[in-house]
Amino acid sequence: MPSPDQLSAHPSVPAPRSRWARVLRVVLVVLAVLLALPVLAYVGNGVVGSVRQARLAREVAAEVRDGRAVAEPEVRALRDRQRAAVAAAGGPPPRHSHLALECQLGTRDAGWIVQEHTQTCSVRSIDLHPVADRAAADALVARLAAADFGEPTSSPLPDGCVALRKRSEADLPEVETLWVPAAAVADDRCYQLRTAGADGTAGETFALEDLEPGQDWVAVVTTRTVLPERGIGCSPWSVLFCTAPWDEPVRD
Numbered sequence: 001m002p003s004p005d006q007l008s009a010h011p012s013v014p015a016p017r018s019r020w021a022r023v024l025r026v027v028l029v030v031l032a033v034l035l036a037l038p039v040l041a042y043v044g045n046g047v048v049g050s051v052r053q054a055r056l057a058r059e060v061a062a063e064v065r066d067g068r069a070v071a072e073p074e075v076r077a078l079r080d081r082q083r084a085a086v087a088a089a090g091g092p093p094p095r096h097s098h099l100a101l102e103c104q105l106g107t108r109d110a111g112w113i114v115q116e117h118t119q120t121c122s123v124r125s126i127d128l129h130p131v132a133d134r135a136a137a138d139a140l141v142a143r144l145a146a147a148d149f150g151e152p153t154s155s156p157l158p159d160g161c162v163a164l165r166k167r168s169e170a171d172l173p174e175v176e177t178l179w180v181p182a183a184a185v186a187d188d189r190c191y192q193l194r195t196a197g198a199d200g201t202a203g204e205t206f207a208l209e210d211l212e213p214g215q216d217w218v219a220v221v222t223t224r225t226v227l228p229e230r231g232i233g234c235s236p237w238s239v240l241f242c243t244a245p246w247d248e249p250v251r252d
Contacts, residue, residue, distance in 0.1 A: 049236020065252030067226035089143035094127035103249030160184030
């Protein structure tokens with residue numbers, strides 16, 4: 001009877017070490033496949049999703065472009081009427097003006113969890129007419145027609161501006177006529193004057209630091225929606241949480 005050494009040396013009888021090596025190789029291959037499948041699925045989903053997101057971005061840009069083509073002339077025409085009305089009422093011309101397409105990114109949430117990201121856009125006009133104080137603002141606004149400046153309102157805004165007139169009707173630009181005290185400007189407590197996310201048109205914009213210290217204003221703010229809240233989904237590369245598909249709003 002051959003000894004174990006003779007069996008292991010015989011070419012037709014595999015050595016025990018060789019058998020374990022083959023088993024180990026099979027196990028490693030199986031593990032590699034199991035690890036590779038999720039990675040390949042993630043990459044594949046990301047690539048396909050990126051193509052879809054690029055198509056969605058083009059669609060959103062087209063919607064913004066088409067909406068702006070209608071909204072901006074409408075806002076400009078209303079602003080011209082408002083300026084003429086202020087002049088006819090004996091008010092000063094606007095010292096600072098802003099007209100821009102403004103877009104923001106937002107979210108739709110379920111509790112603390114983001115379900116999807118959104119984008120909104122509007123064309124907004126701001127005219128700042130200098131006035132001496134609240135009494136002068138009230139006197140000027142009292143001579144302005146409600147059709148272009150809104151109905152009287154006495155609801156103070158929590159951040160320092162005071163709404164004197166407001167118009168909010170379907171299918172018409174929204175209009176707010178505000179008294180802006182100098183202190184609200186100095187402390188940046190009037191959100192209607194903030195222009196973050198603005199894409200200026202013909203350089204018509206201003207920064208709060210450009211406004212004269214100690215000066216009160218009557219602000220006429222006109223807003224026309226270009227893109228209502230539009231769902232834009234999540235980044236295709238998101239893993240656990242829904243991250244934004246793009247970092248900046250898509251414009252025309």
